[in-house]
Amino acid sequence: MPKNPPRLRLSRRVPVSPGGSLLAGLGLSATRPGGDWSYAAGTGLRRALHELTASGAPAGIGIAVAQPPGGHPVGDDVPWSPYDRPGTGQWSDAYLTAVNDRLGPSSSPADFCRKAQLVNYEQARAAFEAWRAGRPLGGETLPLWVAHPGAHRRDHGLAAGGAHYGARKGAEPLHVQAAATDGWQVLAANGTAAAVHRATVTARLHDLGGRPIGAPVSRQLDLAPHGTADAFAVPFDRSLPATHLLRLRLTDGAGRVLSANDYLRCRTPTDMRSLNGLPSVPLSLRTRPAGPLAVTATVRNTGTSPAAMVRLALAAAPAADRVRPAVADDNCFWLLPGESRQVTVSWAAGGDEPAARPALVAEAYNALRVREA
Known part of the structure; x- marks a missing residue:
């Protein structure tokens, strides 16, 4: 283990709306008194520390190769690396508590990582969306710790997880987003140098059975280069279910989806x-x-309920438990x-990877893993 593990401290606490993004209002800073970044061999599951508050928990696909025989429980008796552990010590129990409070205690490392991917996705997306809306933590810039992508948005096997794709979503060139802290105000952001004319923002609500709630709301607007434009608000009033899905779409004048x-x-x-009560689909x-070195996949929900957090990954043939780095x-x-x-x-082509093309696999929070047909 590193001789000089980082000392983490909470820089400040910012209230987060119960219906808002997870952990997005909590600032984290870190100092390290020196020494090499390194891991001890055999530390079990590994998670790279993610910017602000969350960590890159191992992607659930491929978790079998990241733990010793028999697995590990989730808690203080897991031999996590000092940079990784979600329990006590320098991490305190804030991260593990955030996952448990929202999605319930985990029964296994695989269950914990399944839940943590959702937490990581939402907090990473929220961080970049706050920056794009002009309301970042601490001013005009978004502070990141360990800014190299491989250090915080991938697991120890370099598999991209929820934090990677949450950050990618929040930072996409053309983007539509909503903010719980602003009464669920919806805005569109243009991060390109070209104006976008006659774009349409549409919002729809669905219950957890997939059924629509009310009528969609839409507005047409123009997006200036490197600018944002407010569309409308989608209030979370008492007539709505306690848990439901808000779907936002940004389309161009021809109806093509931009975000x-x-x-x-x-x-x-x-x-x-x-979410734990969603039927398996x-x-x-x-x-x-x-x-x-690429494939285009079509993944379909053939069930009768929504599929939450659908995620695709490459499984190195012939075993589906080992994951190859991919984007x-x-x-x-x-x-x-x-x-x-x-x-x-x-x-990317790997020096020691098998010559055969790796197989694509997909899973969801409430869907078992499936391999390409």
């Missing part, structure tokens, strides 16, 4: 445990080549019953 962003809105943190996965152009998203999404996944 898709979904929020699980909860009246209290514990209301998020409703089947996913289908089909692929076609998109180049020598998807979209990941960690919701699919309503019958809905599908097309995703391109690419990877």
Whole structure:
């Protein structure tokens, strides 16, 4: 283990709306008195520290190769690296408590990582969305600790997880977002040098059965280069279910989707445990080549309930438990019953990887893993 582990301290606490993004209002700073960044061998599950508050828990796909035989419970008796542990010590129990409060205690490392991916996605997205809205923590810049992408948004096997894709979503060039702290005000952001004319922002509400709530709301607007524009508010009033889905879409004048962003809105943190009651749904996965080191996949929810946090990854053939590093152009998203999404996944050639193309796998918070057909 490192001789000089980092000393973490809470710089300040900012109230977070119960229906808002997880951990987004909590600032974290770190100092290290010197020494090399290193891990001791055999430390079990590893998570790289993520900017601000959350950590890059191991991606659930491939977790079997990240733990010793028999697995580990989630708690103080797990031999986590000092930079990784979610229990006590320099991390305190804030992170583990945040996961437990919202999604319930975990029964295994795999269960914890499944839940942590959702936490990490939401807090990373919230950090970048706050910056884009002009309300970052601490001023005009977004402070990040250990800013190298491999240090905080991938697990020890370099698999990209919820934090990576949450940050990617919040920082996409054209983006639509909502802020719980502003009464669920919806805005569109243009991070490009070109103006976007006649763009349309649309908001829809769905219950956890996938059924629509009320009528959609939309507004057409123009986006200046490197600018933002307010669209409308989607209040979370008492007539709405305690837990439901807010779906935002930004489309151009021809109806093409420029940004898709979904929020699980909860009246209290514990209301998020409703996700644990979602029926298990089947996913289908089909692929076609998109180049020598890429595939385009179509993943579909063939069930009758929403699929939460659908995630695609590459499994090194022939075993589906080992994951190869890869990047998807979209990941960690919701699919309503019958809905599908097309995703391109690419990877780098590995020196010691098998010559055969790795297999693509998909899973969701409430869907078992499936391999490409």
